[in-house]
Amino acid sequence: MNKTLSRTEIRHQIRTARRDLSGLQQKQDADSLFSRLIKHSRVQQAGKISVTLAYDGEIDTLRFVEWCWQKNKKIYLPVIHPFNKGHLLFLEYTTKTEMVLNQHGIFEPKLNQLDACPMKELDLIFTPLVAFDTQGNRIGMGGGYYDRMLAPWFKDKTGPYPIGLAHDCQQVQQLPVEEWDVPLPEIITPSMHFCW
Ligand SMILES: Nc1ncnc2c1ncn2[C@@H]1O[C@H](COP(=O)(O)OP(=O)(O)OP(=O)(O)O)[C@@H](O)[C@H]1O
Ligand SMILES: [Mg+2]
Structure with a gap:
């Protein structure tokens, strides 16, 4: 039977797939992502x-963080x-944090x-996600933190620009979307750069 999965089921399925990636796959994905990010x-x-x-x-962002430093x-x-x-605050992260x-x-x-840094002073917000679809819709862990934070950006496109980061296995065909979900304008994975 071809049943449409709920958000909870999708979260469970994708989080399991992500956790099941081998150490080698994680390393290769992190390296591929790094190469894409530093050229952006x-x-x-x-x-x-x-x-x-x-x-x-x-996906591991540590190599990118060190490059930024x-x-x-x-x-x-x-x-x-x-x-x-x-809601979220943004705190600077250094080797001494x-x-x-x-x-x-x-x-x-x-x-x-x-x-702490006021959100409007940030240039970019790399946004975590559990699953994304072919239209840039995303679901996270279910807290609504990123939807709340990105709501003003979605309304008038001012403030820091969001870019989603994910493994390739986090892509699904179509997510069930709620009225408060903020879609992303860009998502970068080890092998793809999606722009909508
Ligand atoms: N802009 C908003 N204002 C108030 N509540 C919100 C807003 N956006 C989302 N929420 C609430 O947050 C809860 C969780 O939302 P949702 O399931 O979409 O989380 P998520 O997208 O998985 O999480 P996150 O945004 O942290 O990645 C929902 O109950 C929703 O009502
Ligand atoms: Mg959401």
Whole structure:
């Protein structure tokens, strides 16, 4: 029977596929992604970039982060906002950053107001996702953090430009979309660069 999968089922299926990638595949994917990212004109022009560190089989961005540091580009990691429920803060990430586990079991920089960057000052937001489709729709882990954050961008296209990062195996034909889901204008995988 050809049943349409729910968002929960898609999340489960893709997260499992991602976690099942071998160490060698993860390394090759990270290297291919790195080669694409450093050639991207928006990356070359950016001074402040938000990225996430790999979690739960996500594609590894560490080589890219280190390249950015060498090029004097500042890297910011999202941190769960301590008071504003469902929202994120961006904290600078350097070799000296102290990391702590957040409520979802993900490492994030220890909260320090001095390291926070107002979102509008970022040039690029590399956006994590669980699954994406052929139209640029994305679903994440289900928190709505990125949908909330990108809602103003979706409305008037001002502010930091979002680019999704994923393994190739995270692509599906068509996602069930909700009214609040923000589609991405670009998604980069090890073997594809999608622009919509
Ligand atoms: N702009 C928004 N304002 C208020 N609530 C929102 C907004 N966007 C999403 N949400 C809420 O967040 C919840 C989770 O949304 P969704 O399932 O789309 O998460 P997701 O896309 O997987 O997560 P993320 O955006 O963190 O990657 C939903 O209940 C939705 O109502
Ligand atoms: Mg969503």
